[in-house]
Amino acid sequence: MKLISLLWGNMFRKPTRTSLTFVSLVIAFLLFMLLRAISDAFSGGVSLEGMDRIVIDSKYSMTDNLPLSYVQQIRSLDEVDQVTSMSWFGGYYREPRNSFATYPVDPESYFDIFPEQLISAETLGRFNNIRVSAVASEALAAQYGWNPGDTIPIIQDIFPQENGSWTWQFELAGTFEYSGGQLLLINYDYFNEAVIGWGKDQVGWLVGRVADPPEVDSTIQLIDGMFENSSDPTRSTTEDEYRRQFASQLGDIGTISGMILMAVFFTIILLTGNTAAQAFAERVPELATMKTLGFSDLSVAALVLAEAVALCVCGGMVGVGIALLLEPGLNANLSEMVGSFDMSGQSALYALGLATLLGLIIGAYPAISAKRLTIVDALRER
Amino acid sequence: MSELIRCTNVCKEYLRGAEKVEVLRNVDLSVKRGAFIALMGPSGSGKTTLLNLIGGLDAPTSGEIEVDGLRLDSANARSLASWRAQSVGFVFQFYNLLPVLNAQRNVELPLLLTDLSRSERHKNAALALDIVGLSDRGKHKPGELSGGQQQRVAIARALVSDPCLLVCDEPTGDLDRTTAEEILELLQTLHRELGKTILMVTHDPKAANRAEYTLHMDKGKLVSTVEGPDLELEPARTVA
Incomplete structure (x- = not known):
């Protein structure tokens, strides 16, 4: 000192x-x-939830889409408890620098599959019932000051609408808790209805919950076997393995x-x-x-x-x-x-x-x- | 008066490459307390080496050196450091002040090795600066002081822990004549009024005249007896 x-x-x-x-x-x-x-x-x-979830993606490339019909086919299996689809929507809000993850999803099955993403029944009901609706993670809504009922324009660079417009308008149904930061979910039914023809009835990937987690390997083999000889074969893994990869x-x-x-x-x-x-x-x-x-x-x-x-x-x-x-x-x-x-x-x-x-x-x-x-x-x- | 310094058959050799250089040869010297001695001689005669040995900065190759009761030739580095802090004040030709500290802090530096409180250290350093006539320059850093003032600060630093021996190596060698006279006057005052034993190496006969006694060295030996008044100094074993 x-x-x-x-x-x-x-x-x-x-x-x-x-x-x-x-x-x-x-x-x-x-x-x-x-x-x-x-x-x-x-x-x-690596340590996220979802040990009982599987991700079903295109066998050849994660950028290839899968037919929407796979959702029902997989859901019909006894070995699968629930399945939902997700797609990469892209786009940005007002300016290109305001970009964030946006997924067209089926509201009910999505929040059933991802229970850790908490949403109120009221908000989920609105999201389900209003076709042009969207829900934003709390972080995203806070970032841009969105409130329920606001109209949110998302300018697209992948999927134009059937009417030729590249701007999609959504009505914010509310927010949900999401630990990953900024995320916008839009109603798949509206997306599928409005998107240009070549984008219809397509999904990016599927996430399923197996009925019997110890049997997850056989379930994966079963699903991939179902589509092995189709034009869109799948490659399934557990969500944990998917995240690990x-x-x-x-x-x-x-x-x-x-x-x-x-x-x-x-x-x-x-x-x-x-x-x-x-x-x-x-x-x-x-x-x-x-x-x-x-x-x-x-x-x-x-x-x-x-x-x-x-x-x-x-x-x-x-x-x-x-x-x-x-x-x-x-x-x-x-x-x-x-x-x-x-x-x-x-x-x-x-x-x-x-x-x-x-x-x-x-x-x-x-x-x-x-x-x-x-x-x-x-x-x-x- | 009691004996302060005693050197017995002191030799010092250095290796310069493969060559062995004898710097001091069988030096015998006895100095009483309170003496003021000038050590003169040509360059390379061994004066600074002898000064370093007596100041505990270096160890002899052979022989015995006892200063203020401590056998320096057999003391370890730690006890020598502790002894230097208590018993010796050093004054160098180029002052050797720490440039990042002001005069007050430079003078306080040796007191950091004591148990004195901060206020006591400050008080003692201020007193030492006052003795050398620089009480108003405590806040100045060395770079802001003249050569003479820096040497005064160095003398204050040497004095502050009240050592029994002041070892001065060419203390006026870097100063003009007027300033040199002031420094020598100060050393004389310290000798007379505070009773300090001073051992001063110098090339300057005028500086040596300020001392009580003058010893001459050449080729590693004390070559002359003492020049000065009645001697407490005992250069009996010096070799002519």
Whole structure:
């Protein structure tokens, strides 16, 4: 504590150099927090609900549609308790940057299949009964200030209407709870009725709930076997496996972000380490003077090490602080893409731990050199 | 007066590459408390090396050095550091102040190794600055002070922990004549009024004249007996 003024003074001996180093540390830790949040958001998908749900997709490509008739065919199986269809609708609200996931769905079966997405009976009733209706996740409605009864124009880039219009108008029936961020559900019956001819009676994929979860594998084989020789064969998996496959792709993003962070911190170690080594070389006579005055080898080494740790921890704290300040805005904008974009306290603690470790690594060489410094040799170099 | 410094058969060798260089050869010296001694000699004669050994900054290759009751030649680094903090004040040619600290903080630096409270440290440092005539410059950093003022701060730093011995290596070597005289006057005052034992290396005969006694060194040996009044100094074993 007694040496804080000395420590502080040494850190800002060359303000420009220290400031540049500090900024690089701040950016590194800001990046760390952002990439950790993205990685957490992606890995969070693996543990979602739906162990008894299966996803039935086109065998050849997730971009291929399936016939609507598959819904009834699969629903008729004793092994399947419920099935619903979903399709990728695309489009945007007013401006291209206002894009979010929009699915044409059958209201009753959709919310039966996804009970974790809570909707009031009243809202579901309106969604079911009003053909041009839509329901928005609470986050989406809050983002654009939508209220029940509002007309929501969605400008399309995939599905024009039969009348040639690319703008679809929906009446908001209400909202529902959805942990994934922004989502708009539109009534499939209306979509199917209004869409241009080539888009009719098509669905993107199906989600079913098996009657007997332990028998899910045989149910999957049964479904895929039903359509194996048709023009639209299917490839079914459990939702858990589907998410795992999806997450494994996103896991690559986690690996990539990890590699980016490693590259960033490796560069930081080189740059900051070089700065620390320079700063040490400039201060050799001063450190020798301190030893002359009676400071022990260890206390001088500790001072040098503390300076490196203090710089890194301060940089880390500011980086983490800025990241936390940015979190609400980023969450609103990125939640649709990556799910909930939360920066956890654990990540902040991890960042500060990393900052301390970084400081110890960077300060180790100068500290050891300071400890080994002999007074007479150092003063002779003056 | 009691003996403060005793060097017995002190030798110091360095390795310069593969070559062994003898810097001090069988130096014997005894200094009483309260003496003011100038150590003169040509460059490379071993004066600074002897000063460093007596100040506990370096260890002899052989021989015994005892200062203020401590055998420096057999003390470990930790106890030497602790001893330096308590018993020796150092004044260097280039002041060696820490540029990031103001004068007050520079003077307080040795007191950080003591148990004194913050206010006591502040008070003692202010007193030391007052003794050297810089009580109004405490907030100035070294870069804002003249060479003479910086050396005064360095002397205040050397004094602040009330050591029994002041070791001065060319204290006026970087100063103009007028400023040098002021610094020497200050050292004399410290010697006379505070009874400090001062060992000063200098090339300057005028500086040496300020001391009570002058010792001459050449090629690692004390080559002359003492020049000065009645001697508490005992250079009996110096080699002519």
